[in-house]
Amino acid sequence: MNAKALPVLTLIALLASVCSASSCSNPEVKSSFFSTSDATIVSQIAFVTEFTLKCSSSGSEKLPLFAEVGGKLAPVVRVGDNKYQVSWNEEIKKASSGKYTIRLFDEESFAAVRKAQRAGDDVQSVKPLTNVIVNFPGAYKGPWINSEILATGVVAIVAYVAFSTRSKLLA
Structure with missing residues (x-):
């Protein structure tokens, strides 16, 4: 292949690809x-x-x-x-x-x-x-309060009520 023909063939290939591009x-x-x-x-x-x-x-x-x-x-x-x-x-x-x-x-x-x-x-x-x-x-993204924290809070409230009721009964 001739070195002078390479740029011409490249230009033809480029023009063919541009012309064939669909829009x-x-x-x-x-x-x-x-x-x-x-x-x-x-x-x-x-x-x-x-x-x-x-x-x-x-x-x-x-x-x-x-x-x-x-x-x-x-x-x-x-x-x-x-x-x-x-x-x-x-x-x-x-x-x-x-x-x-x-x-x-x-x-x-x-x-x-x-x-x-x-x-x-x-x-x-x-x-x-x-x-x-x-x-x-x-x-x-999950509940506003995790179930572990809610369970800990409920246990703390139940324990408080139980101990305060027990101390009133023993007093």
Whole structure:
């Protein structure tokens, strides 16, 4: 292979990949959401969002997607035809109940996100392909008072009543 032909072939391959990249216009998203409901024995809350993405443009069935949740990038996995899944973890103390916005990016907008990160710019200024909003009801973190403390308090009260009644009877 000629050394002069290598840059030309690289340029042709780059142009072919850019031209073949599919984009999604007028995205429609339907999602379902799952999360850890009992936080008494775990150190982090797991969040899983599964969604379908339909685009009005043809050829976007296998669109590679990227996600950003709470300022952190999260992986997007294709699990079927037009079906995707995003998952992430939060520490129990940081995971508050309420709405979480998942910003979805295609290849072009994700490249803009990475460029903004490298430049130190605000990533929120990059327009996502679409947003998925999920509502986290919160996780059970245990009772307000542990059963051991409650049992100790009840035993102390019963012992106090028993000893005070005994001392009144013997007096």
